[in-house]
Amino acid sequence: MPITYRPGAVQDSALVFEIFYRAIMDLGQRTGAMPISGGDDPQVVRNLWARRKSMFEHIARTASAFWVAELDGTPIGYARAIRRGGMQELTEFFVIPGVQSSGVGQELFRRTFPEDGGFHRSIIATLDERALIRYLKAGMVGRFPIKYFSREPELLVVDADLEIERLELTPGVVEAINRVDRELLGHERLEDHRWLLSDRDGFVYKRGGGIVGYGYVGEVSGPYALLERKDIPVVLSHAESYACGKWDRFGVEVPLVNRSAIQHLLARGFRMDSFTAIFTSDKDFGDFERYIFFGPLFMM
Numbered sequence: 356m357p358i359t360y361r362p363g364a365v366q367d368s369a370l371v372f373e374i375f376y377r378a379i380m381d382l383g384q385r386t387g388a389m390p391i392s393g394g395d396d397p398q399v400v401r402n403l404w405a406r407r408k409s410m411f412e413h414i415a416r417t418a419s420a421f422w423v424a425e426l427d428g429t430p431i432g433y434a435r436a437i438r439r440g441g442m443q444e445l446t447e448f449f450v451i452p453g454v455q456s457s458g459v460g461q462e463l464f465r466r467t468f469p470e471d472g473g474f475h476r477s478i479i480a481t482l483d484e485r486a487l488i489r490y491l492k493a494g495m496v497g498r499f500p501i502k503y504f505s506r507e508p509e510l511l512v513v514d515a516d517l518e519i520e521r522l523e524l525t526p527g528v529v530e531a532i533n534r535v536d537r538e539l540l541g542h543e544r545l546e547d548h549r550w551l552l553s554d555r556d557g558f559v560y561k562r563g564g565g566i567v568g569y570g571y572v573g574e575v576s577g578p579y580a581l582l583e584r585k586d587i588p589v590v591l592s593h594a595e596s597y598a599c600g601k602w603d604r605f606g607v608e609v610p611l612v613n614r615s616a617i618q619h620l621l622a623r624g625f626r627m628d629s630f631t632a633i634f635t636s637d638k639d640f641g642d643f644e645r646y647i648f649f650g651p652l653f654m655m
Contacts, residue, residue: 358459360466363421363433368411371423371433371447372404378449382483406575407651413550414446414653420467424450424459432459434467437654440542442640443474446653448486464489475541477636479652487633495635501648503628504620505606508598515589522557522569524548531559531566535580540655541640547654551578556597560590570647572597577607577649584645588619595623608648610634616647 363371414435415421424432432450436443445468450460468476470493478490479501487497513519522528524545533543551557555573559566560581568581572594579594581587591607598605606625609616632652634643648655 358431358462359425360422360462361425363415363418363423363435365412365415367421367423367430367433368408368415369404370430371435371449372407372411374430374433374451375447375449376400376403377451379481381452382481409550409554410651410653413547417546418446419443422463422466424463426454432463434463436467438474439544439547441474442540442542442655443468443471443476444655445476445478448478460486460489464493468493470494475636475638475640477634477655479648479655480633480635482631482633490635494637496637496639498634498636498639499610499612499643501608501610501632501634501652503606503608503630503650504617504625505604505628506623506625507603508595508600508605510599511592511596513589513593513596515586516562517567517586517589518561519593520559520561522552522559522571524552528559528566532569532580535566535568535582538582539580539642539646551649558593560586570594571649572605574602575650576605577647579607579647581645584615587613587615587645587647591616591619606650608632608650608652610643610646610648613644613647615644 414437417437418435419438421435422433423430431454434445434448436445448460448464478495480487480490529545532548533545536543551571555571555576557571558569560568567583568586568590570579570590571577576594579590581590595605609620611617
């Protein structure tokens with residue numbers, strides 16, 4: 356039977372997670388950089404799905420395109436994209452081992468991530484050379500790598516002129532975080548902030564009564580967005596202290612152009628994971644020296 360393609364839905368979340376898991380574990384075996392520690396343990400996989408379920412459902416609900424490929428009624432691949440303001444981002448693009456390089460990926464990519472003159476495009480990519488070649492042919496350019504830094508959290512003394520308050524999406528706070536996102540990323544994403552606040556603990560950082568940034572801390576942390584680079588070590592120290600006693604590890608997904616974050620984390624003894632992602636886009640945009648991504652690395 357021929358391969359067929361159908362629109363995906365929230366109800367497909369567990370199904371596409373299985374495709375993601377099989378594809379990402381295969382990538383780890385081929386590259387020698389395992390993206391999921393202990394990923395061959397069934398209990399680890401069950402725990403991972405429990406943590407990822409909320410994000411998979413959020414992406415499904417807010418996707419601009421979501422396609423599932425099937426062979427004889429069995430799902431073999433999927434791809435999803437989101438649109439936020441003038442930005443279109445490919446969040447996932449996975450095909451199970453054994454049917455990769457068979458044309459399935461090409462069709463999923465064409466359906467999910469079409470060129471659109473009204474949008475600039477971005478992808479957080481793995482080091483899978485076949486996928487990277489496809490992205491490069493589509494006009495993407497590699498901007499910088501992203502690495503995960505983590506350690507057992509410790510309680511730190513945070514001495515700065517920042518006021519740190521819990522984030523509540525009141526009209527004034529929404530206006531402020533939208534302003535931060537426009538300056539650093541070029542677009543607003545209120546739907547993502549609503550989801551983030553349901554998944555982890557949010558904070559706003561103030562100076563002189565005005566909001567100068569925000570951040571989210573949890574078992575999986577980020578994003579962090581600051582109007583001033585000097586505030587990044589303070590914010591990360593607060594986040595690590597907040598995580599102390601709550602979670603065994605504290606970690607962040609750092610663009611390797613963010614000098615302030617890297618210097619702070621290395622001085623604190625954070626370890627850098629072997630898995631590497633690359634931020635790609637068709638246009639140069641954003642200020643990622645003042646931004647830290649959020650895990651897991653599906654969306655900006």
